Amino acid sequence: MMKDDGLKGKRILLSHGDGGALTRKLIEEIFYKKFYNDILIKDQDAALLPACDRPIAMTTDSFIVKPIFFPGGDIGKLAVCGTVNDLAVSGAEAKFITTAFIIEEGFKMEDLAQIVDSMWQTARECGLTIVSGDTKVVEKGSIDGIFINTTGIGVLPAGVNLGFQQIKPGDKIIISGNIGEHGVAVMASREGFSINLSSDCAPLNRITQSILKNSQGVKFMRDPTRGGVASTLKEIAISSHNVDFCINEENLPISQEVNTVCQLLGYDPLYLANEGKILAFVAPEECEKIISLMKELPYGENTCCIGEVQEGKGDVLLKTIIGGTRKLNLLSGISLPRIC
Amino acid sequence: MMKDDGLKGKRILLSHGDGGALTRKLIEEIFYKKFYNDILIKDQDAALLPACDRPIAMTTDSFIVKPIFFPGGDIGKLAVCGTVNDLAVSGAEAKFITTAFIIEEGFKMEDLAQIVDSMWQTARECGLTIVSGDTKVVEKGSIDGIFINTTGIGVLPAGVNLGFQQIKPGDKIIISGNIGEHGVAVMASREGFSINLSSDCAPLNRITQSILKNSQGVKFMRDPTRGGVASTLKEIAISSHNVDFCINEENLPISQEVNTVCQLLGYDPLYLANEGKILAFVAPEECEKIISLMKELPYGENTCCIGEVQEGKGDVLLKTIIGGTRKLNLLSGISLPRIC
Known part of the structure; x- marks a missing residue:
């Protein structure tokens, strides 16, 4: 799917998670390329979101599905849907989401790009902005592939009081x-x-x-x-x-x-x-x-x-x-x- | 440390992560026991937080440190400090945090209780409320011990404009x-x-x-x-x-x-x-x-x-x-x- 991006054959290295030059390259070439928005690219330690005059809903989930690609979706789509849906059933309008990746050394870069693309497409469908992220890489064998955490916040509209x-x-x-x-x-x-x-x-x-x-x-x-x-x-x-x-x-x-x-x-x-x-x-x-x-x-x-x-x-x-x-x-x- | 709680010798099972009876037991006996607060125990899919008339800061981090207990701290203390500090250096007052655990089948229950205790103590020191959580369990060998994600939100005080x-x-x-x-x-x-x-x-x-x-x-x-x-x-x-x-x-x-x-x-x-x-x-x-x-x-x-x-x-x-x-x-x- 991503063959044109020159990712074929490339794999995640431990140095992609060390906070140095390769981490920066990964963020810019894989994550920012899709998730780009005005809040995210400010590149602060914390994303700055607007004030909110309504109660805020907040939820977190980690995703560990195996296999990571399955009929009807992949771990990226699942991770965005899971958090959007937790906000949705609480009655809130999903607004902002963070994404945190833990990736096994040796993971295929083109698989990561495909997962990131799924997340971006799903977020776009939901009208959701991806505002902050984190990437960690662990040694081969310390994790089975990739795990993703998404945490979302939404706004509770006036008059909604479910319970x-x-x-x-x-x-x-x-x-x-x-x-x-x-x-x-x-x-x-x-x-x-x-x-x-x-x-x-x-x-x-x-x-x-x-x-x-x-x-x-x-x-x-x-x-x-x-x-x-x-x-x-x-x-x-x-x-x-x-x-x-x-x-x-x-x-x-x-x-x-x-x-x-x-x-x-x-x-x-x-x-x-x-x-x-x-x-x-x-x-x-x-x-x-x-x-x-x-x-x-x-x-x-x-x-x-x-x-x-x-x-x-x-x-x-x-x-x-x-x-x-x-x-x-x-x-x-x-x-x-x-x-x- | 937690020997009196009857946890010695007990270990995390796959069923602790299946969303059924054992998941509920784990949440009540390990997580709620320490993290208890009025927002968390409402037990909704998303936590409901008050409105906020100031800009909101939001940050996420996953923690994979090895070893999980080290001189001066453990993965739990690190996970709370890491997110509090990202909010702090952005100028925000840290308010609310979510915690998401991915745990290896067979992980010692008393180690989990000690990590949860560290998180609670650190959150208390920071004046932070733990509002929502998630627990996943993966098969033995699919992860090295335990990984924790924390995502926090804070409030930017008037007059603060760092950049x-x-x-x-x-x-x-x-x-x-x-x-x-x-x-x-x-x-x-x-x-x-x-x-x-x-x-x-x-x-x-x-x-x-x-x-x-x-x-x-x-x-x-x-x-x-x-x-x-x-x-x-x-x-x-x-x-x-x-x-x-x-x-x-x-x-x-x-x-x-x-x-x-x-x-x-x-x-x-x-x-x-x-x-x-x-x-x-x-x-x-x-x-x-x-x-x-x-x-x-x-x-x-x-x-x-x-x-x-x-x-x-x-x-x-x-x-x-x-x-x-x-x-x-x-x-x-x-x-x-x-x-x-």
Whole structure:
């Protein structure tokens, strides 16, 4: 992809991380080349951002996904989406992001350039400015390839006040599309399976901003990443007061490919990671309107209602297709490492 | 140190990073136990911070130091100091910090608890609130121990306007104490040398706030970490306009221990990392006052003037003790990896 840049065959050296001449060259030729903006290139120890008369949201995540390139994305796209989505589901408008790279000596320069390009494209799609960065290089064998941290800040618009405590019996539970696709795509890619499925990795800020702007009915949102929809719902149920969440298995949007892989390998799609989905708790009278708003936007086409809130004691109850009820708990013991 | 907490013999498992029940347990028993505060425990995807009517400074750094415990500190103290100091030298008051951990499967739980304790103590010393975090676990062998990212935001006080462009011929160059001590302490610890020297790792925000509050003469500051005093000066010289920096070798504060190790091993203390030092460019008429202010405070006792700014073309000129002049350039090729 980057063959024209003369990067082919070049590799990261320890000296690229020593704070000297090669560090400067790497910053200018790889990072600034894509991330260039007026704040970043001031090249201060800290980026200087404008004052903000609204509450600020701040979130951090490190990304360790293996393999670093997978169907539907790469570690760079994932790192920007992950932080944008954490800001988005908190109700904030994502504004600024920092990027910190830890790279293994010998890493291919053209792979780094491709990852940086993904980050830049995703940030641009989200209207996000990359304001500061850091690059460290460790000896060959001290890390498996590349890890990326992104930390983002956003602004909470007036009138937005999401929280566990807003969730009440009768509220509807919405998911913005098919579940388990990131988990299956990464796992299949890692194991060399050939399936026709991409990660759902995507930025969700346009969806969250649309529904917050056009409806007063959004109570709480979260993106069901590690641990999947089940663990995320259970965490919310624990933190909320006197409610159970009742989920209808027949309403869960799951693609045929995810179902097939899960049946073959014994995974439950409710516990597989998503990187482009929102779980939203909404007032029942606004549910249809919010679903329509979400369906209109990219990454929201398969939005549907999967259940509702009822009085209870913090349980997540799955009404199965065959008519039974099963309690969903936090993911425990079935580990799928390095999924994000 | 943490033996009473029942952590002895316990180790990090892959499941501590899966977003499920063990992740929650780790967060509650290790991280929240120390970092507890009203913002953090709201446990949202993004922390909610107050509005800010002044410009905001933001900086990020990942820390990969080896060994993780060294004389004078550990990776946790280093991670908090590093980010506080980047904010401090930009003139900002450090306010909020995020922490993101990448941990190797099998890492000792009591070591993690000790690192978390160091971070908490350092954050408390700096008046800093830890507002959000992330924990990832990778398979044994995929990372060497533990890496930590910290990202901080601070507030720029009214009247503070530091920048390369403020540096003028005649300005004095101040260093807040002995140079090269972090580099030598970490290297000696790594190699098993027995020397009586600690890293200078320390938070510098009290010093920067004192001199900015009490003098109008501060033009620019930077902390000379990776690449040392020489690389940092050269970077500033390149970014500034039509100036050279003239440094007097005989004025450079260097301890006997650092001198001895450097002579034995062929290192130049000007290129060794510092983690508790400030380089400040100040107006000549304010120089003595600023030095006095710095000497009064912890970590500033050995502050002195090491040189001055003159008209030029971006060179850093070292007047040697024997009467010659040597140009200092960016660190190049002599790599001391994983120093911070």
